[in-house]
Amino acid sequence: MSRTTDSIGHWEDLETWLSVATDSLLPKAAETLRHQTQDQLDDNIANLMKQDPSQSYSHKELAKITGSLSHTLIATLKLSDRHAAHLQQELTRAQRRVEQLELEAQERQEGHDEVEQGAEEEITRLKETLAAAIQEMERGKADHADLSSKLQYAEQLLEKAKADFRDKNGRIKALETHLDESRNEISRLTLQLDYIKEKSDSIREELRHAYELRPEPTRTRRAPVSPLPSRTGSPVPRLTREQKGEGAVLKHSPTPSEEPYLTTKLRELAPASHRASHGLDLKDLDKLARNIGKFTPSVPGSQDVQAYLQDVDFHLEMRLNVTDKDRLYLLRTTASLEKMLAVHANCPL
Secondary structure, eight states, rough: HHHHHHHHHHHHHHHHHHHTTTTTSTTTTHHHHHHHOOHHHHHHHHHHHHTTTTTOHHHHHHHHHHHHHHHHHHHHHHHHHHHHHHHHHHHHHHHHHHHHHHHHHHHTTTOOHHHHHHHHHHHHHHHHHHHHHHHHHHHHHHHHHHHHHHHHHHHHHHHHHHHHHHHHHHHHHHHHHHHHHHHHHHHHHHHHHHHHHHHHHHHHHHHHHHHHOOOOOOSSOOOOOOOOOOOSSOOOOOOETTTTOOOOEEESOOOOTTTHHHHHHHHHHHHHHHOOOSSSSSHHHHHHHHHHBBOOSSTTTTTTHHHHHHHHHHHHHTEEEEEOHHEEEEEEHHHHHHHHHHHHOOOOO
16 A cells, blocks of 8 residues: 555655646646546647657757657656556455455354345455456556656657757757858958959059150160169150040060069959959859950951951840950950950050
């Protein structure tokens, strides 16, 4: 009798612990199941088992399912313990009744045959009742063992859900850290790009002023050749502006002293300017370059140069959002170094 009472107290302690653990997911679950009958609890278990076990549940849904199943199993175990206690009480009363009847039968055996016969029938009936009670108690023990195994399985599922939750939480934190590092790297690259743009603008302005300030070379006097022309010393062709506004055009091809200087400036400015802003994608520009073909003029400024420029403009007119950076990229890709030095001013830096 004391063992049954201890079992009921054990299930109540477990129910209290489980209620605290699943309070955020299943509020008032224990109070709802406390007053349900065995049939209602069996219906709850049947409804839970209707869900597809092979389906992928989130950790919160899995915790709700296992929590509901645990509360239902605990309530069922408590009912089983109460029923077993009731059967134990009936068994005790039956045993006492049998003992009492046996004593009465022994006392009245000699003079009360009829009473003895009735007592024997009562004893037989009580023995049958006792056997039925024992069988019922055995079934209760089997049900108790089955519910205990189900509760253990539910606890394992709950632990698995907690482990999955901790793993996913760790992955989320790692991704957040990686995202912050990527944002910092983007900010650093943005600042570096702004610095390169400012430096490129300064060099473009310096080169433009250098072209404008250099006088035309005279035919009677030739300036000495210098590997790096200064801003006012070395002869550089004067620039003129066309009516179309496409940029300045050199009146003659650059001298050998200008070639290293212009080549260095083009290498510094053209890639950065092109990366800064252009209307077409690099793949589209490369495709146009293949259609135009490589061009190497024999005499800069001749008619074939003009035809080459018209061919470039024709292909660019078929595209939207074309910028001067796109035109400069095509000229660098499709023309030779001599051509680039000759028509460099046609594409504004």
